[in-house]
Amino acid sequence: MNCSRTCGDFVESMGLFWESEGLPRIAGRLFGFLIVQSEPCSLDDLAAALGVSKASISTDSRRLEQLGLITRVGKPGDRRDYYVVDADAPITSLELRLRGLRRAERSLDLLDLSSLPPVVQQRIQRFEHAHHRIVRALEDALAQIRSEKFPPASLSETL
Amino acid sequence: MNCSRTCGDFVESMGLFWESEGLPRIAGRLFGFLIVQSEPCSLDDLAAALGVSKASISTDSRRLEQLGLITRVGKPGDRRDYYVVDADAPITSLELRLRGLRRAERSLDLLDLSSLPPVVQQRIQRFEHAHHRIVRALEDALAQIRSEKFPPASLSETL
DNA sequence: TATTACGTTCAATATTGACTGAACATAGTA
DNA sequence: TACTATGTTCAGTCAATATTGAACGTAATA
Numbered sequence: 001m002n003c004s005r006t007c008g009d010f011v012e013s014m015g016l017f018w019e020s021e022g023l024p025r026i027a028g029r030l031f032g033f034l035i036v037q038s039e040p041c042s043l044d045d046l047a048a049a050l051g052v053s054k055a056s057i058s059t060d061s062r063r064l065e066q067l068g069l070i071t072r073v074g075k076p077g078d079r080r081d082y083y084v085v086d087a088d089a090p091i092t093s094l095e096l097r098l099r100g101l102r103r104a105e106r107s108l109d110l111l112d113l114s115s116l117p118p119v120v121q122q123r124i125q126r127f128e129h130a131h132h133r134i135v136r137a138l139e140d141a142l143a144q145i146r147s148e149k150f151p152p153a154s155l156s157e158t159l
Numbered sequence: 160m161n162c163s164r165t166c167g168d169f170v171e172s173m174g175l176f177w178e179s180e181g182l183p184r185i186a187g188r189l190f191g192f193l194i195v196q197s198e199p200c201s202l203d204d205l206a207a208a209l210g211v212s213k214a215s216i217s218t219d220s221r222r223l224e225q226l227g228l229i230t231r232v233g234k235p236g237d238r239r240d241y242y243v244v245d246a247d248a249p250i251t252s253l254e255l256r257l258r259g260l261r262r263a264e265r266s267l268d269l270l271d272l273s274s275l276p277p278v279v280q281q282r283i284q285r286f287e288h289a290h291h292r293i294v295r296a297l298e299d300a301l302a303q304i305r306s307e308k309f310p311p312a313s314l315s316e317t318l
Numbered sequence: 319t320a321t322t323a324c325g326t327t328c329a330a331t332a333t334t335g336a337c338t339g340a341a342c343a344t345a346g347t348a
Numbered sequence: 349t350a351c352t353a354t355g356t357t358c359a360g361t362c363a364a365t366a367t368t369g370a371a372c373g374t375a376a377t378a
Contacts (some may be wrong), residue, residue: 006271009167013266019183020259024366035283038276043325053324053368058367079376080324087283090289100179107172117197123244124194129307130249135299141296145289202355212338217356234348239354263337 001138011050027060029087040073040082068092078145083119091149094142098135105131166195170209185211186219190228190244199241200233227251248306253301257294266288 014032015084019025029050029121036042043061045052061083071086086092108128177187187244193200193302202220206213220242225231230245245251256277272280 006269007275010266010270011297013263016266017259017263017266022179025230025298026366035286036270036275039280054324055326055369057368062326090215090286094293104172104176107169110165110330111169111195119197120195127249129193130253130304133304134253134297137296137300138293139271141292145292148288168336213354214339214356214358217335221356224321 006139010036023059023063024056026050026056027064029065030057030060031089034070034083034085035089039086040075042080042082044080046083067096076084088149091142091145093140094145098138098142101131101135101138169195183215183219185209185215186223189216189219190223190248193229193242193244194226194248196243199234200242201239201241204237205242221302226255247308250301253297253304257297257301260290260294260297264294 011029011032014035015025015029016071017026018031021028030046033046033049041049042053044058046061047057050057061070061072065072065083069086069092070083071090073082073084075082105128108131110122111124113124116124171189173194174184174188174192177190179185180187182298189205192208200208202213202216205220206216209216220231220240224242225230228245228251229242232241232243234241237276248284264287267283270283272283275283298300
């Protein structure tokens, strides 16, 4: 166990955060736990570390893998599944967020404005405009993050 | 009732969207419904239109008002509460989103890196960096939207 | 073949939180 | 005062879903 007391706090707060994003809390904890691990973890490792059933870990790890937030890796001479946090997880989670926003955008676009009173039309156009700005800002951020993915040398990167 | 068939769809999709954002579905429907109304609505209006109990409307409308997404207005000679969608709702909802992200940011910042293996340190720094980019992008979008709030020309609307 | 080690699935349980009806509080009105 | 119209609160119900233990499938190994 290579994490301190505050590390457990981190795992827990990730559980809460991802729960607020619609994932099961255990999936969030699992993701947070993998973030602070330096070695791949087996299902049993994870179940033991998080104190939950292997069934939950099995389900949630596959869900996270499906989302692209973690990846399954193998070890030679070992037929167990191991998981690590995906190197692109920051990018992926942003893409997931964008996907949700675009869905909301569509329901605004599809609304038939012509039959609505002008006040409402204008209001909806403001919503659409704001929404468009947000989506574009996130798309820009996504492109930026993508382009910076692997810094050339081991520069201790900040901003 | 000044909304067409697709307007009902819009209300429903707003219900689902805001449910995914952590609000009760009825609150999302209520918000969506107010978006496409040209006149302020009383609690009874809303309860009838959405087909839910007045208790739900009372609770959720106050919750939405608390969040700043809708505002309560009065009518002279009428002691009922009326609600309209807040003129700043697009801005406010972005602020709410930002608030959630900053909370997640904090749990990353508070993590004590010194005791963690370098691989993990680097990973967390990447997360922090990506997160920072996202937050900054949204802050920029927010500033943009704020600055465009009231287009100089047609000032016909608002209540 | 039997056995073990693993991952998955599923029926059942537990938990959470939305939603409601009914009781309540308050203020206006007769 | 009594009566009505409104909004709020709260205990209880209900639905959704997270979580689990146990059963299951499968593959390696002996």
